[in-house]
Amino acid sequence: MKAIDLINAINEGGYAGEVTCDTIKAGSPHKELNKVAITMFATVDTVKKAMEWGADMLIVHEPTYYDHMEVIRKETPVIKAKRELIERSGMTVYRYHDRMHHREVDQIPEGEVYYLGLKGKTEKTPYSASYLFTSDEPVTAMELAEKMERDLNIAHVRIAGTRNKKATKIALCFGTPGGVFDLLQRDDVEIVLTGEACEWMLGEYARDADALGFNKTLIVMGHIGSERDGMRLLAEKLKKAYPVFETKYIECGEVYTYTDTEE
Template sequence: MMITFSTVIDWLTDGIPVPEQTVDRLETGIPETEVRGIVTAFTASQYVIEQAAALGANLVISHEGIYYSHHDQRDWLGQDPVYRQKSALIAGTETGIYRFHDYIHRYTPDGITEGLIAELGWLEYVEEHRPAVSVLTLPPAPLREIAEYVKRKLQISYVRAAGDLSGSCSRIGILAGYRGGGQLVIPLYGEEGLDLIIAGEGPEWETPEYVRDALQQGRSKALIMLGHAESEAPGMKQLAERLAAQFPAVPVRYIPERPVFEVI
């Protein structure tokens, strides 16, 4: 049986209710195109598209959007030279790009969060998966030690930590992506008895300021922010492994992107 873009997309979304106002769609390409190779990535960056073409892959599965906007609003880019060159690259390579954001976050457990936990080697410590957070109980360890471990496992040069670096942490909540906001995170400390939240990112005037005040009051609360891409890329790496198992006749590769920020 010929494997097409539609074959892969149908498998990815099978059994998941269609999310309301979803951004997930085949942004470029024709559904009936035969798949020659698949690349997964956090985002379909210029580099990722170039690498996919070099590998002979014609389907890129991207968690985030192509053109610097969650809702694919590109009218404002107009004649921007970066936008035009990237668009020309996509057209020239005839690359199909499928935006896979909302569906994977609705997997049970969340496919992006599960990938992060697996990369950290913590699946055995999971107590509960919820739609937005996974709760774990780890062997107690100082915040600094956990932060260094996370950096090493994710192969990233830095994380941002708030709290007493020597304070012991065991009960942990993990929230991938942009889920570090106060309304979601702050209640978890009390309701779940959490010592530490590990999140991708969130408004800096919310959860980080709560942790600052908690410390001033002598309360033990801690926070590690990984970065949005750093927290979600492992989920797309895991997705490549699952696609390879499902479609063994199709070459599948996960393309890691270089960090966009450098610490100076």
């Protein structure tokens, strides 16, 4: 199987606009696949780990060169060194973003909900990549945050607003999608899960709502913490579907380090 065959296969059922970031960032579409590595970000570390493993292809979800469409306005020494590292690897690097999100079931929240062990119903909202989830089991924000730190390995989840009231109406706004403030303000939304958030707007709204007696929480998971489990699940799916090549999930780690984390 060649890289392009796998790209076509995973894109089936997904859709992208006329302009999409889902393109090959390096290497050849005709590379024969024996080993496929999957990660959230092509960090220097994940690229090196994929190279050491002998990957022919690296599938990533996010930009490699710090721009959604990978427009390099200025090739700084950092960008040059990274580009040379990736080119030296000979791997085919493919970004799987738009068609991963935009399909009947968005594969990012699917992975997050799966590894969080939540059961319930996910519905679309008017906002791209934001969903409403109704949990079968009522859960508090503290319980959810503890699950995230334990099962999703997020170092520090941030909670603004209500901590200990049971909730079932949860907005899934993983990464940094649109409509997060609108969803937070909806009467039928109790908890909003997101990757990155504007503190003065979203955080303070949740804090005030809670102080005024409403059941309202914003949980900030970090961009990577809120999306990588979709890639983790993708690796599991590919492992089962394509025994013709080896598949490996490579963890990119969170971007921030803390005084109480080792690295």
